[in-house]
Amino acid sequence: MKTLYIAKKFFSKHLIANLLIIIEIALALLLITLLVNRYDYYFKTYHDYKDSPIQHALFFMGREETIIDEEDFDALIKDYHQDLIEDLKDHADIEGISVYSYFSEDNGENAVFVYDDITAGYLGLKEDVEGEWLFESDTNNIYPVIVYNGENINKGDTLILDLELYNQFSTPSRQWDEIEERSEAFEVVGLIDSTDSRILHSTIKSNASLDMDSLLQEITPFRDQTVYFMEYNDELFSDYRFSTDNFFIYLNEQASKDSIEALKATLTNYGYVVEGSEMINLSKKRANQYLANDFSLFFSLAGIALVSLLSITYLNVKKMIKSISIYYVNGCSFKKAMSIYLVYLLLLIILSFLIYWSVLGFLNNRVATMDFSTDRDSLLYQFDWKVQVQSLGLLSIVLIFGSYLPFVLISRKSKLTILKER
Amino acid sequence: MPMISVQDINKFYHKDKPNQLHILKQLNFTVETGEMVAIMGTSGSGKSSLLNVLGCVDDFQSGSYYLDNTSISTLNDKQLSEIRCRKIGFVLQDFVLIDEETAIENVKTPLFFDRNYSFRSMKKTCMEALVALNIDDLASKKVNQLSGGQQQRVAIARAIVNKPQLLLADEPTGSLDSATSQEIINVLKDLNQQGMTIVIVTHDQQVAAQCQKVFQINDGQLHEHASVATLANP
Numbered sequence: 001m002k003t004l005y006i007a008k009k010f011f012s013k014h015l016i017a018n019l020l021i022i023i024e025i026a027l028a029l030l031l032i033t034l035l036v037n038r039y040d041y042y043f044k045t046y047h048d049y050k051d052s053p054i055q056h057a058l059f060f061m062g063r064e065e066t067i068i069d070e071e072d073f074d075a076l077i078k079d080y081h082q083d084l085i086e087d088l089k090d091h092a093d094i095e096g097i098s099v100y101s102y103f104s105e106d107n108g109e110n111a112v113f114v115y116d117d118i119t120a121g122y123l124g125l126k127e128d129v130e131g132e133w134l135f136e137s138d139t140n141n142i143y144p145v146i147v148y149n150g151e152n153i154n155k156g157d158t159l160i161l162d163l164e165l166y167n168q169f170s171t172p173s174r175q176w177d178e179i180e181e182r183s184e185a186f187e188v189v190g191l192i193d194s195t196d197s198r199i200l201h202s203t204i205k206s207n208a209s210l211d212m213d214s215l216l217q218e219i220t221p222f223r224d225q226t227v228y229f230m231e232y233n234d235e236l237f238s239d240y241r242f243s244t245d246n247f248f249i250y251l252n253e254q255a256s257k258d259s260i261e262a263l264k265a266t267l268t269n270y271g272y273v274v275e276g277s278e279m280i281n282l283s284k285k286r287a288n289q290y291l292a293n294d295f296s297l298f299f300s301l302a303g304i305a306l307v308s309l310l311s312i313t314y315l316n317v318k319k320m321i322k323s324i325s326i327y328y329v330n331g332c333s334f335k336k337a338m339s340i341y342l343v344y345l346l347l348l349i350i351l352s353f354l355i356y357w358s359v360l361g362f363l364n365n366r367v368a369t370m371d372f373s374t375d376r377d378s379l380l381y382q383f384d385w386k387v388q389v390q391s392l393g394l395l396s397i398v399l400i401f402g403s404y405l406p407f408v409l410i411s412r413k414s415k416l417t418i419l420k421e422r
Numbered sequence: 423m424p425m426i427s428v429q430d431i432n433k434f435y436h437k438d439k440p441n442q443l444h445i446l447k448q449l450n451f452t453v454e455t456g457e458m459v460a461i462m463g464t465s466g467s468g469k470s471s472l473l474n475v476l477g478c479v480d481d482f483q484s485g486s487y488y489l490d491n492t493s494i495s496t497l498n499d500k501q502l503s504e505i506r507c508r509k510i511g512f513v514l515q516d517f518v519l520i521d522e523e524t525a526i527e528n529v530k531t532p533l534f535f536d537r538n539y540s541f542r543s544m545k546k547t548c549m550e551a552l553v554a555l556n557i558d559d560l561a562s563k564k565v566n567q568l569s570g571g572q573q574q575r576v577a578i579a580r581a582i583v584n585k586p587q588l589l590l591a592d593e594p595t596g597s598l599d600s601a602t603s604q605e606i607i608n609v610l611k612d613l614n615q616q617g618m619t620i621v622i623v624t625h626d627q628q629v630a631a632q633c634q635k636v637f638q639i640n641d642g643q644l645h646e647h648a649s650v651a652t653l654a655n656p
Contacts, residue, residue: 001541002534002535002541005534005541006534009523013522323520326518326519326520326531327531327534327535328479328503328506329477329479329506329512329514329518330506330507330512330531330532330535330580331503331504331506331507331508331532331535331536331584332503332507332534332535333499333500333502333503333535334499334503335499335500336503336535
């Protein structure tokens with residue numbers, strides 16, 4: 001209590017300087033928060049996928065157009081599917097081939113996404129589901145479904161869905177615009193209200209460098225629709241396994257470099273192929289570039305705020321040293337003096353944090369009413385407790401090195417010498 | 423049993439550096455309990471450095487220092503701070519008070535670091551010290567509104583509030599006129615008569631002449647004056 005009392009005295013004695021410091025700290029916290037948000041936003045793809053099966057995968061893009069010349073059509077399509085899948089299915093280093101198919105429901109009113117278990121596992125949807133996860137549910141001979149943005153749909157409901165199944169490219173047996181309508185019963189095992197996860201849905205064809213972001217699509221544009229997530233099964237979807245002819249080939253982690261190169265050489269006969277790890281690294285490089293562009297402004301502002309903050313606290317330290325010297329001569333130990341200053345610093349940080357928190361509360365209310373083009377964009381303005389703690393942690397480190405350490409170093413000087421200096 | 427026993431103390435500034443200064447050289451010094459002694463010397467002779475060492479505010483490189491039979495060189499920072507809090511009072515030239523605070527807030531300073539005092543008991547003890555110095559009516563006045571003599575009394579009240587055994591005064595009358603100086607010396611003499619051991623660093627011969635012993639420090643070494651009487655009437 002005595003330590004707190006003395007720290008409070010320090011605060012009251014230099015009220016204006018301390019108020020300036022508090023405002024500077026609050027400002028620095030806000031800037032750091034915006035920086036942290038930007039970092040999270042740009043690096044989200046990299047962080048989401050760097051430890052996913054995509055690190056050990058190949059991304060294959062079939063060299064098909066939705067409409068191609070009739071003459072080459074039969075030979076290419078026929079060989080392409082049958083020969084390629086035959087080559088792949090018994091390969092020792094292949095753990096799975098992805099499914100991500102897109103269909104519509106109820107005359108195009110709603111969207112349907114179908115995934116295999118490996119692909120669905122790393123998309124991040126599982127964390128946002130209220131209820132059971134698709135591949136962990138037991139629905140007793142009825143197909144499970146997870147619903148995003150479903151009005152008046154509850155967990156446990158049985159839905160009859162009118163699926164419109166089609167491929168997005170033509171095959172020998174089916175043209176791309178032929179739609180098979182099928183009504184099936186599904187049990188709702190989980191619900192998603194909002195998510196910043198993105199979904200795989202890509203028809204991209206490229207033999208140039210490709211990053212993960214180019215394969216991912218926001219769910220947000222579907223928020224005027226109900227989106228159904230289903231697990232792949234042969235009974236419903238075998239004719240539509242490759243609704244686009246892009247897919248991931250998930251490899252065994254122990255697959256050798258030679259084996260991977262041989263596989264890539266085989267795939268190149270049928271289309272384009274890119275290693276998943278290259279795609280993830282390219283996402284990281286792009287994120288670094290965006291960050292560098294943004295950060296120059298943020299760093300300048302944060303730098304100005306921090307330099308002025310440290311200048312004011314340094315001047316404050318010099319004022320306080322005389323008082324601390326008087327305390328020292330009158331029985332205050334060095335450790336006690338440090339704890340007094342630390343409590344004083346904590347007082348400043350707590351008061352600043354209250355201001356910062358109030359501003360964040362105001363911003364959160366405004367953000368809640370904003371309409372983002374994607375849920376992911378809202379990451380830029382997310383002021384949850386994790387971001388606050390990160391901002392506070394970073395600022396505390398700066399204050400310790402910029403303010404506390406100088407205090408410790410100056411305090412080590414002979415106390416009576418300080419007192420005699422005028 | 424002497425209150426202060428210093429043997430062969432050596433103190434350096436900037437030791438082992440090109441600008442090394444050997445300020446106290448094999449210094450020996452003894453003060454008996456209840457004595458009031460003066461240390462005189464020219465500027466830079468080491469008298470303030472000696473006071474810093476006696477007050478446990480600064481360290482020394484070799485030798486021994488016993489304060490009331492306790493070896494100072496074996497103590498850690500926490501133990502030294504307890505000694506400064508409970509056994510030693512410090513009075514400095516220019517008073518060295520916290521200007522923006524009241525007299526009683528200044529006098530409370532040592533009690534903040536003494537676990538034996540709560541907030542409630544601090545006020546009572548401080549008022550007793552102010553009464554002893556006849557400045558209890560100034561308790562709630564800010565010290566920067568007080569005269570030099572009043573401020574020095576507040577500084578002495580702060581130094582004695584915890585009833586220390588040893589009072590160290592560094593040029594206590596340096597900023598005061600002669601009349602006020604004598605008032606302050608009379609206060610110190612009263613405290614000495616109550617049993618407090620007092621060491622005064624001064625360049626003022628009139629002040630030194632009122633002490634029981636006078637030491638001269640020259641070139642880092644201490645010598646006792648043969649006769650105190652000759653100082654007042656050289």
